[in-house]
Amino acid sequence: MKTRKLGNLEVSAVGLGCMGMSFAYGASDETESIRTLGRAVDLGITFFDTAEMYGPYTNEELLGRALKPVRDRVVIATKFGFTFDPNKSGAAAITGVDSRPENVRRVAEASLKRLGTDVIDLFYQHRVDPNVPIEETVGAMAELVREGKVRALGLSEAGSATIRRAHAVHPIAALQSEYSLWSRDPENGILDTCRELGIGFVPYSPLGRGFLTGAIQKREDLGADDFRSQLPRFQAENFDANAALVAKLEALATQKGVTAAQLALAWVLHQGDDIVPIPGARKVNHLEQNAAAADIVLSKGELTELTETISLDQIAGKRYSEASLAMTNL
Numbered sequence: 001m002k003t004r005k006l007g008n009l010e011v012s013a014v015g016l017g018c019m020g021m022s023f024a025y026g027a028s029d030e031t032e033s034i035r036t037l038g039r040a041v042d043l044g045i046t047f048f049d050t051a052e053m054y055g056p057y058t059n060e061e062l063l064g065r066a067l068k069p070v071r072d073r074v075v076i077a078t079k080f081g082f083t084f085d086p087n088k089s090g091a092a093a094i095t096g097v098d099s100r101p102e103n104v105r106r107v108a109e110a111s112l113k114r115l116g117t118d119v120i121d122l123f124y125q126h127r128v129d130p131n132v133p134i135e136e137t138v139g140a141m142a143e144l145v146r147e148g149k150v151r152a153l154g155l156s157e158a159g160s161a162t163i164r165r166a167h168a169v170h171p172i173a174a175l176q177s178e179y180s181l182w183s184r185d186p187e188n189g190i191l192d193t194c195r196e197l198g199i200g201f202v203p204y205s206p207l208g209r210g211f212l213t214g215a216i217q218k219r220e221d222l223g224a225d226d227f228r229s230q231l232p233r234f235q236a237e238n239f240d241a242n243a244a245l246v247a248k249l250e251a252l253a254t255q256k257g258v259t260a261a262q263l264a265l266a267w268v269l270h271q272g273d274d275i276v277p278i279p280g281a282r283k284v285n286h287l288e289q290n291a292a293a294a295d296i297v298l299s300k301g302e303l304t305e306l307t308e309t310i311s312l313d314q315i316a317g318k319r320y321s322e323a324s325l326a327m328t329n330l
Helices: 030-042 058-073 101-115 134-146 160-169 190-197 208-213 236-256 260-269 284-295 300-309
Strands: 003-006 009-012 047-049 075-080 082-084 094-097 120-125 150-156 172-178 200-204
Touching (some): 009 075, 030 058, 058 075, 058 101, 075 101, 075 150, 120 172, 160 172, 160 190, 172 190, 190 200, 236 260, 260 284, 260 300
Parallel strands (some): 047 075, 075 120, 150 172, 172 200
Antiparallel strands (some): 003 009
């Protein structure tokens, strides 16, 4: 597996988003998740993404157990900042955000214990807190770096102005935001800002929440406890239009001799060497497909065809509900 840089961290060109193993996408299988994590290491994947919110808590604990034997060979990123109702599950549990300095420290200490490690490699603010100046939050995060409890800092779904203010307090190694063929908000200045400041970019949901894989043929394929069933692009009024776009993607993938998921992921990887996507995978075969996408070479013509085939003006529905979009800082 080729590697790329996020600040002072060297990571595999394709990482692994671990949220779905414990959160949001319906029933989970811990045994299969542990097999998948082990196989990821075998394939040369060294970058693993989790968060306090995923579970809550259980995803960090899962990674802590599964990656303990190879801890010195992997980079673990986790995130803080959401508040949630422990009596609810999935995305419905989110109640707001809290990036006060005292909460930054509290979560970091708790995450270290759950991960079973003495240092968090990459510590992200999960969402920008409009009630706490970013300088105060990053200042508290920087203290953790000075204490040796965190190696590098990151932000998620932050806008250019916030990124600049944060970076002025302490170097930001990575920005994590949704980015894929059907979600291109970062192209509106965010990527340019990151490149100007030397900040790596980590796309989450690079496969469009799984839609771009072609595996979701109808809304009924999503379980009642799968939060994607609540997202606008998966609603009945939008589903068929988006499925038609995926069919076009599948046709191009067949011509290339790869899967739709691999083609979509290769497109993201070709947007720059400073980009490290973290597709989710809960099964070994999906993981292996994603890892192989790192070796796919696309010509300029193929990239243009992909960009035009999955054009933003054809995508039906927004990527999040209005309430969730309001929690982003773009």
